[in-house]
Amino acid sequence: MLLPMPPTSSLFLMAESREHPMHVGSLQLFQPPEGATALDVRRMFDDAIGVDEVAPLFQKRPRRSISTLGQWAWETDRAFDLEHHVRRNALPAPGRILELLALCSRLHSTLLDRHRPLWEMHLIEGLEDGRYAAYFKVHHSLVDGVSALRMLSRQLSTDADERNMPAPWAPRERAPREPRPRPNRASTAASTISDALGLGPALLRTVTRAINDQSGSMSLAAPKSMLNVDITGARRFAAQSWPIERIRGVGKAADATVNDVVLAMCSGALRQYMQSLDALPESSLIAMVPVSLHGDGPGSGDGGGNAVGAVMCRLGTDLDDAGERLATVHQSMAEGKEALSTMSPSQILAMSALGISPLALWPALRLTETMRPPFNLIISNVPGPREPMYWNGARLDGLYPLSIPLDGQALNITCTSYSSEIAFGLTGCRRTVPHLQRLLGYLDDELAALERAVGL
């Protein structure tokens, strides 16, 4: 049976090319339970594979044919083949995080098979520190990053003693024991709005106008930069976590939000990185930052959504002082959110579409390298589980997001909070953004510089 696919979802299929695969990913690190080894965790996954129960979402594949009038639709894959989707990998010696990130970079570079449900789970053994890793890859047409995170959380437990838990891809029947982590409903909102409009030419015109509008919160002019060029298909992924306490400490001392500090860290790191490549633009880089406009409203369930917008944030990469960069970011975010709250519904609509589905809209807008980029990169901050989570007693020890670079947007930074840490996931075009892993060191430098700047 064919089920219709929302236009936003099919846009992700249509916009995909070998230069920009349209899947998101996450890297999970598991600490084996007391007295167990990484291979015991693998054995638990092996057992889960043996059960062969798969959630309906993970059984549907895209289909386009004459019977669907050329439109993309979903259908259940009747020859579903779990072994294709769940794969065993191993790290070459010495099995450091370096080798793990190299493997994830490669796994994230390849296209999913469109004849099958659009996901892969890669189980990874051979980490020298005794942990077990999993890289999960899912097409953006199936779920967005936020939903993927939410789904993952649902398959885990806050109870370290729970056993006989189903596989991450299996149907999850039981009610959650704890309140679910509250997801950012960005994408749901975008889907709802875009669906209502059919994402037609009118919407595209509105968004294009908004992008080119030189007034209001969109007035920031992003400089041309090395990040705003056409990209290639190979990816480089780098990731690292920092304690929320350190970031919150800086925020408290400077009267800024955690998100401001995250953005300031990115700002300082990008400045240092681009300086090292002799590629720092004279004026500040502008980041596009998706933000929630309101708190929970009616219809905040899975099917509803809240108004969500995008703030264009001046990162202050032209400033030499870490404290000044944080102040610039804080002011820019505050002004941007203020501007958003006074926008008309249609303006918010345009912003929403822009802010939430830029990945889908981007290729449709056909921005070229000769134009000024509307912004230099997207930096998202997605809230994840607040408590430590477990799968059959194995503690989820780290959770790192992988996102989607695009032509004109060669680097994506997505942050995820989990338990007491914030993980930074950097996904870049391997050719356009060289030595991406150096950004991790620069992020660390910048957090220390911010602490010094606020007197910690």
Add this chain to the structure above:
Amino acid sequence: MLLPMPPTSSLFLMAESREHPMHVGSLQLFQPPEGATALDVRRMFDDAIGVDEVAPLFQKRPRRSISTLGQWAWETDRAFDLEHHVRRNALPAPGRILELLALCSRLHSTLLDRHRPLWEMHLIEGLEDGRYAAYFKVHHSLVDGVSALRMLSRQLSTDADERNMPAPWAPRERAPREPRPRPNRASTAASTISDALGLGPALLRTVTRAINDQSGSMSLAAPKSMLNVDITGARRFAAQSWPIERIRGVGKAADATVNDVVLAMCSGALRQYMQSLDALPESSLIAMVPVSLHGDGPGSGDGGGNAVGAVMCRLGTDLDDAGERLATVHQSMAEGKEALSTMSPSQILAMSALGISPLALWPALRLTETMRPPFNLIISNVPGPREPMYWNGARLDGLYPLSIPLDGQALNITCTSYSSEIAFGLTGCRRTVPHLQRLLGYLDDELAALERAVGL
């Protein structure tokens, strides 16, 4: 500087899709030298990577732009990045050949990055038997399988004591110590002929007519079969070697060639495989077998070529007796070669183009599932090195070819002789050709059945 690309080469780029990547591959198994381990072999590769010398062929990437009038051309990649091309992998426990073939299946399924030189070398550790493996992948537009094999041989040595040898991808200056294995010059010939004609519509018409011609050696009608349907992007690879002596023994006893016995093995195995799936056609499967028409002639160097044709071979899969299948194959091949030798030059031309570049021509012919397939599968037999070869003392212990399935051609069988063995490499669409690895057992069964049939 842009260099023109021959039309046949660019055809491989144009015909490529996510369903049928157009690269060939080879799997090599190395036995470490006396007293050394697999990790020592890896260290030799690490050292070779450190030298960072790359042959010009492996530095050129395809390029198409307004300045090339939209035609594909070659240019040197000025940002060449060896680390992208040579990658370290490891097998999950227990590291059997099963895990190795699964990894190669996956590596062979993904597209090469077109912004870079079109090859990847995957170094693979973790084989439980102490050997070290390498999977080499190269786009058919850069070299064909025969040339790839020849190139590989040149980088190896027959001298087990030679050391300080360059990497397989490095320039190889010294003269070969032994006469080179004589390659099948199929592809070179095809390139020359096609180039002369520009591979225009006239040639396509000629080939199409030849395919549909119901007289001469093309008159065999191939039945519809499970192999002749549209395919998906995921691959399954299976491979195994048998001693040439056993195959030659059957041939001698039955007055047949080694190639006849190889084809009869494929016939019996395909019969058993399709029977197990309840999918055996009533009439015999027809294999397209590339053959050399003449011995060495003038212009047999790298730039020239010999006349080469394709024989449509009745495999006898409708026959219950192994001996009868071998007799059918033998007769069919003899008649086919006889017919070829009496063809007019233009007919040979058509056959050559068909026989040698079917992979390139196939998508251009746009054969649909509703038509009868011109043949059911391609079975090639490519001669490799006759003596044991070594790289820095590590003995090349096995050499297995991976080829290209296509829409309508879901399974490819390529055989390679090396030293005292013949390797069968089966590359199939993972979805369309289920349980491909079972064919290995059936091939083994059939060799034993043939030995019994001829009284060995």
